Amino acid sequence: MSQIQSFILIIGALQGLLLFFLLLSDKRVNFASRLLGIQCLLLATTFVLPIIVASGDGPLAWTIGWLVFFPSSYGALTYLYCRTAITGTIPTKGDLIHLLPLLLCYFVNVDILFSPEKALDYVTTGETISLRHAFTKFIFYGQAALYVLLLVRMLVFYQREAKQALSSYNSDVFRWLWTMVAFTVSIWSLKIVFHFFGMETHLNTFADLLLVLMVYFIAIVQWRNPSLFHIDKLTEQLERRKASNERSNNGLLEADMRSSIMQLVETQVKELALYRDQDLTLTSLADKIGVSAHQLSESINHHEGKNFNQFINEFRVAEVCEQLKQNSERKLIDLAMDAGFSSKSSFNAIFKKLTGQTPSQYRCQ
Template structure:
């Protein structure tokens, strides 16, 4: 079997070997950090997509047409995997909402239904459906997923420039790349030959990104938890108590725009020192620290009969939450139940009634 080789194909082969070995290593190594699990799956997904690029560029697809529509594309999983990877680096994930992965399940079923079809059906589907429609849906769906989950990782995942500058800039770079990747197919006919791949930029740059990520995952030492435990003993307990006391007595958490610099100014501590006190002394991110106070106030007011007239949204906004969506998500993470059901339970307790099972 003849295989076409150039420097791009050789680099793709190198990335495929690196990606599979590193991904499997991260998934199977003992005493792994939780973030390794998500990084391992992300690497395997990226590597499968690069495998598809390799089979196409090397001519293997052309000479083995039965391979057309093999299930190598799981790009709709990249966004959720990036989000859970980032989130697991800064906090323990107690519950995973698997609806995040429904799109990639649909994507997988799509290819499994096509891969076993006769070549004539595949060819007709490629010409009439996939080439003009579904491949664009797949590409822009992946771009939108990564953009939304990348922004969510920065906004809600606890990653900040001050705390973890490497991952912060990595996410910013990834968001920028997928913005360009979304725009590129619209005008790349201006600088490419008509026969060139439509998603040229993605096919060229994604192997570089995957290789860098694999190298990082392979060489990075799991020192985060060790540093936290070591730093915990060096935290000034008086300052930690002061931070908690000011937050509780002044109710600073009620400010929906409360940030680390604002709290540091109120307490009279440098921003970096306050961040270290919260992260190392309490083993929490700043967002978790503030939201714990907000959730505690909402729960306390739910138990008060005089506050029953207030809506859940009213309680949440008064406690400092900026939106109903954020409140619902954080409340369920902390308590394991939806705010509506928790409030109902609290009202029944106030009246001395027994609460029936949720089922």
């Protein structure tokens, strides 16, 4: 083991233990933070493993068989963490199925769990042609690919639903999450190249370094801001939309009906300035108009060709533009907040998307 590898492993293990205690002992943190803390602990033990193996038949050799399979749970923990962070819902008993990859590894290799000699031999032997080794490797990399796909599918779903149901939410949340997905794919790709194509060991070292940077950086930020990835009201809106859809016949509305609904909606939203309410949602607007959330969503999507978030934010941008045309001297962020935007970053992104200019450029013009 090189000095660089040893340094990465020691730093990774110490940071993992520290973050584990911080995330589980701080009363401010939520359940998602605790899940991330558990992942930091498992990651710390994984970093300790090569050091234990290098010491040979030492006092901690009995832990090798148990620690070596922990990475098969990383995909599930990342997926559960993201889901819990976004929705704020606590995992249920049904989520115990996500332990299956780890339990399968233990079951297939049960003989080395209680034999330090066999466990040490398993780790140090390297590539073999045994069916057990092949199946274990399949679980290791198969679960990574599976949970990346599940994570992508989940993010696409929640991002779409947030646009359909919420007029304001922090779009940076999904930028963070998509960045995390990109890091995860990069890390596992490097490890697959290293293990299956016999590339240089520096690829594996670099993958370990990326893993340390990704998980621990997110853990530190999560500790400072427990609600980092949470989308307010999203779970409530999903449940209300589901209930509305069940009460509805789910059939397509007639074009005239959609047109009538949209005329009423546009009049109410503009004249009453409903768009200024940062907490305005699809269901709350539907209640004000007197239609179901399903009917309102369908009318906006089909008649206007846009989602609820885009529809409301167009009114907000129009108000800011009108204020700027009147040479308002107020700060841009004050104008944005009064118009209904919830954050500076979302205001800047949406304003540029709709006008092709930043708010500052528009003001200068």
